[in-house]
Amino acid sequence: MSDDLKKQAAKAAMQEVRSGMRIGLGTGSTAKHFVDYLGAEVANGFECLCVPTSEATAAQARSLNIPLTTLDEIDALDVTVDGADEIDSNQVLIKGGGGALLREKIVAAASAKMVVIADTSKIVDQLGAFPLPIEVNKFGLGATTNLVKKIMNDFKAQGDLVLRAGSDGQPFETDGGHFILDASFGRISDAKALSSALLEVPGVVQHGLFINLCAAAYLASPEGVVTMGETV
Numbered sequence: 001m002s003d004d005l006k007k008q009a010a011k012a013a014m015q016e017v018r019s020g021m022r023i024g025l026g027t028g029s030t031a032k033h034f035v036d037y038l039g040a041e042v043a044n045g046f047e048c049l050c051v052p053t054s055e056a057t058a059a060q061a062r063s064l065n066i067p068l069t070t071l072d073e074i075d076a077l078d079v080t081v082d083g084a085d086e087i088d089s090n091q092v093l094i095k096g097g098g099g100a101l102l103r104e105k106i107v108a109a110a111s112a113k114m115v116v117i118a119d120t121s122k123i124v125d126q127l128g129a130f131p132l133p134i135e136v137n138k139f140g141l142g143a144t145t146n147l148v149k150k151i152m153n154d155f156k157a158q159g160d161l162v163l164r165a166g167s168d169g170q171p172f173e174t175d176g177g178h179f180i181l182d183a184s185f186g187r188i189s190d191a192k193a194l195s196s197a198l199l200e201v202p203g204v205v206q207h208g209l210f211i212n213l214c215a216a217a218y219l220a221s222p223e224g225v226v227t228m229g230e231t232v
């Protein structure tokens with residue numbers, strides 16, 4: 001996806017925020033543009049209180065003087081704007097390509113509205129071509145991997161399960177100190193059943209299927225930005 005399309009989606013989603021709002025800040029290259037646009041507004045007097053979904057987004061927001069808080073200080077947000085790896089026609093998402101899925105899901109669930117920004121290449125008929133990120137506890141990694149593989153088998157996955165590596169070749173560690181298994185399903189025909197099965201594995205902390213969380217999406221294409229769901 002071109003950086004220009006990411007910017008267009010991020011800019012269009014700025015219409016979702018109003019001065020005085022409590023805003024969740026997503027993670028990833030598209031969300032980064034949204035944070036840049038928000039930072040420019042803050043410099044012009046826009047008031048907000050924001051919760052970042054990753055240390056990377058927190059650092060970017062601080063550099064732009066965007067006021068930050070936590071979900072300990074406040075317990076609810078007005079809106080969260082975040083990217084996605086896949087979105088289907090029911091606005092079910094796969095997220096976690098950037099490794100921030102746990103905090104992203106906590107923040108989205110604490111928000112009155114979750115807004116997705118992406119380009120139209122992220123729209124899919126069926127979820128699953130993008131490997132599903134599954135955040136797992138380090139303890140018992142081998143046992144957890146085996147249980148997840150069994151679920152992949154039950155759900156007729158067409159690909160492998162891979163422990164995500166960082167740029168240093170070592171296992172990628174999330175902000176919460178967990179590992180990520182990337183599960184290539186190929187196609188996911190029952191996201192709810194898969195979600196339930198994965199969450200029954202004790203070592204699974206969370207997975208990247210976002211069900212009933214995304215209320216609206218701004219999706220940029222070379223022809224313009226199309227929307228899904230309840231945009232303002």
Ligand SMILES: O=C(CO)[C@H](O)[C@H](O)COP(=O)(O)O
Nearest residue numbers: 028029030083096097098100
């Ligand atoms: O879920 C995410 C991070 O955990 C990202 O929002 C998702 O991977 C999309 O990223 P990008 O905007 O860079 O394509």
